[in-house]
Amino acid sequence: MNRTALIVCAVLAALIPLVAGDYYINLSSQILIAAVFALSLNLLVGYGGLTSLGHAAYMGVSAYLSGWLFLKFGMGHMLSAPLALLGTTLMAALFGLVALRASGIGFLMITLALGQVLWGLAFRWVTVTNGDNGLSGLTRPMPFGIDLTGALPFYYFTLIISIISIVCIAAFAYSAFGAVLRGTRDQPRRMLALGHNVWMVRYVTFITAGFWSAVSGLLYVYYHKFIHPAALALTNSAEVLLMVIAGGTGTLIGPVVGAAVVVLLKNYVSAYVERWTMLLGFVFLLIVLFMPDGLVPGVKRLWMRFARRRA
Amino acid sequence: MNPGPVMALEVRNLSKSFGGLPATNDVSLAIAAGERRLIIGPNGAGKTTLFNLITGDLRGDKGSIKIFGEEVARLRTDQRAQRGLARTFQIITLFPRDTLAHNVVLAMLGLSPARWDALRPLARRRDLYEKAREVLARVGLEAVAERPLSQISYGEKRRVEIAMALAQNPKLLLLDEPLAGLSHEERQGVQALLAAIPRDITVVMIEHDMDTALSFAEQITLLHYGKVIVEGTRAEVVAHPRTREVYLGA
Numbered sequence: 001m002n003r004t005a006l007i008v009c010a011v012l013a014a015l016i017p018l019v020a021g022d023y024y025i026n027l028s029s030q031i032l033i034a035a036v037f038a039l040s041l042n043l044l045v046g047y048g049g050l051t052s053l054g055h056a057a058y059m060g061v062s063a064y065l066s067g068w069l070f071l072k073f074g075m076g077h078m079l080s081a082p083l084a085l086l087g088t089t090l091m092a093a094l095f096g097l098v099a100l101r102a103s104g105i106g107f108l109m110i111t112l113a114l115g116q117v118l119w120g121l122a123f124r125w126v127t128v129t130n131g132d133n134g135l136s137g138l139t140r141p142m143p144f145g146i147d148l149t150g151a152l153p154f155y156y157f158t159l160i161i162s163i164i165s166i167v168c169i170a171a172f173a174y175s176a177f178g179a180v181l182r183g184t185r186d187q188p189r190r191m192l193a194l195g196h197n198v199w200m201v202r203y204v205t206f207i208t209a210g211f212w213s214a215v216s217g218l219l220y221v222y223y224h225k226f227i228h229p230a231a232l233a234l235t236n237s238a239e240v241l242l243m244v245i246a247g248g249t250g251t252l253i254g255p256v257v258g259a260a261v262v263v264l265l266k267n268y269v270s271a272y273v274e275r276w277t278m279l280l281g282f283v284f285l286l287i288v289l290f291m292p293d294g295l296v297p298g299v300k301r302l303w304m305r306f307a308r309r310r311a
Numbered sequence: 312m313n314p315g316p317v318m319a320l321e322v323r324n325l326s327k328s329f330g331g332l333p334a335t336n337d338v339s340l341a342i343a344a345g346e347r348r349l350i351i352g353p354n355g356a357g358k359t360t361l362f363n364l365i366t367g368d369l370r371g372d373k374g375s376i377k378i379f380g381e382e383v384a385r386l387r388t389d390q391r392a393q394r395g396l397a398r399t400f401q402i403i404t405l406f407p408r409d410t411l412a413h414n415v416v417l418a419m420l421g422l423s424p425a426r427w428d429a430l431r432p433l434a435r436r437r438d439l440y441e442k443a444r445e446v447l448a449r450v451g452l453e454a455v456a457e458r459p460l461s462q463i464s465y466g467e468k469r470r471v472e473i474a475m476a477l478a479q480n481p482k483l484l485l486l487d488e489p490l491a492g493l494s495h496e497e498r499q500g501v502q503a504l505l506a507a508i509p510r511d512i513t514v515v516m517i518e519h520d521m522d523t524a525l526s527f528a529e530q531i532t533l534l535h536y537g538k539v540i541v542e543g544t545r546a547e548v549v550a551h552p553r554t555r556e557v558y559l560g561a
Contacts (some may be wrong), residue, residue: 010313
């Protein structure tokens, strides 16, 4: 995605509150939070070829850390936010050592196992996590003294953080390191022979993905002012993987589109059908059948065909 | 055994077995700097296994590998590449979705600290792409430098394999059947290319095509069942009775 497209999208996103009420503004905030989450996973899945089924771990732990630091020590957001990011990134550095002993299915299973350990911990370690009741009574930060309680200010806050995240992730993807990362995805053996330390490239990416996931976790906990073990559940990890695959792996805009599709479906359909995940599964099935590489590359291809026929 | 100048590649008593089957059996080689060495042998003689041991794709069971005097048997593949070792693959191992220039840039990044730059856009590194085009020109591919690799012919891909190795300015270059699957005309082109490799690069080549191979190499090593059977100059090896035995089954 080039710079003009990014600016156009940002401006359009900034204009949403002009035409939408609080419900849709909140929905847009949710989409942005999910988009940052999906973009962070896409670093691993799309650019690194490392499919993780435990990415909720970093989102959940950063949310828990932020909440726990506030409830336990009464810590302000200025301090708790960087600490939550740091703690989660360090955890990614540790988990990466374990998970990257494998690639492919092995990697997927280890990330899944690590995620499940944390999920179990969130349920059982009641003194810290308050178990199934979750941590409630949390607050939103007040950057520069601006109150984020309302839907509108919080949306703009989320939008700014999201744009920063997207720009940084795009820079990462288009950098020399990003090119090397894609190389390790396509031909790891060749990359080794060329002098690239494939393991280290993957490890750095793993930690980076953990960091941006932690950023989305902070937005998540600020939005809900509540955190529950469900945030760490396998369904959350699977959902974000679905967003990435449905939108288009290894593209910048794909995960954002995927996030929008999943969040919208979830909110609309769950109002009418209790088993909304079934419909989500059905939609996913259709995408995989007709656009196996995801919505964004699929639509792009359709558009090219259409344009060629008109020309 | 090792008097005089430092060898470009010195392999000693190298062995590797796969489940009791020795693929490389007590191989010792010494290749001088600037030498052109040909490794021949029938299918399954352990030629590619030997290459994989030298590059680090495989770990030997025992033995030593020295590149310009430095023991590398315990190093990772990428660390050996950092020390000036480059290789081409028998089976094309390239990046089909990317342009030829990008393929070569990935090769150059392998030895450049710029590969850890995670901020600045790679596309803006015009110097790298400029140099990549120069390298592609050396193998006669500058006209298709901006094409995706998947769109060029098999023979051209073979040239890209060589270009990627040359782009790294290696001290020691291992060529694994650089002529495999090429037509007669393509062979001559690649042959000229190989002949033009500067003398400060030591070249070890596996090749089946005897005519080309023999004209290229000064020294020949014949492998059979993982063992060095005959070694010497072109004339010596060709005249050796064991060579005839191995190749003609006499």
